[in-house]
Amino acid sequence: MATNDIHSRVCSILMLCILLFVWAGTSVAQEGATCSCPSAIYVEALGQGILYSVNYDYRLTTHIGLRAGFTSWSIPILFFAVGELKFTGFPIMVNYLSGEGTSHLELGIGLIPSIISFQGREIFFGNEINGEGSIVLGTATLGYRSQPLDGGFVFRIGLMPLFTLKKATLTGGLSLGFAF
Secondary structure (H helix, E strand, O other): OOHHHHHHHHHHHHHHHHHHHHHHHHHHHOOOOOOOOOEEEEEEEEHHHOOEEEEEEEEOOOOEEEEEEEEEEEEEEOOOOOEEEEEEEOOEEEEEEOOOOOEEEEEEEEEEEEEEEEEEEEEEOOEEEEEEEEEEEEEEEEEEEEOOOOOEEEEEEEEEEEEOOOOEEEEEEEEEEEEO
16 A cells, blocks of 8 residues: 555544544533633653653543544564564544542543554554554543643543454553643
8 A cells, every 4th residue: 555545544534533523522512611721731651652642632621522642653573573663643532531620530532543664564453564554543541630620730540442343452551741
């Protein structure tokens, strides 16, 4: 598959997700009041970025929010093949925070459109990658979030499964950031 075809498919998936989130956000935003500090930026270790991700979270209401992130990394593969695995992903999620104070149970669901490349053949989440390919991972969040309504330090920790139709893996993540 040509690189332009892969990038076109990933861009199409991203645009579809953004349109769905905007549509969902406008209907949800009309139902409840927004937070006084609706935005947060945080870095997540492990979790939806597999190694790391940088994320922006926007609270539509005190309970419902949208998240968009970015990760890009490469690691050498030395076990069954020799080469370098390159991964670029875009975590996109809808999340729910319980409660009214600073401490929340966080539940989320989303997609991670990704571009993967490897010199040779590699199996990634049950999908064969030969050269460069695209993959969309499903993901969810079950965790704890500390985020003050009036801004300040954000702390997140939780379980975050990653899955395709062929394979599922349970990961965990830890995030630190700032709400404003």
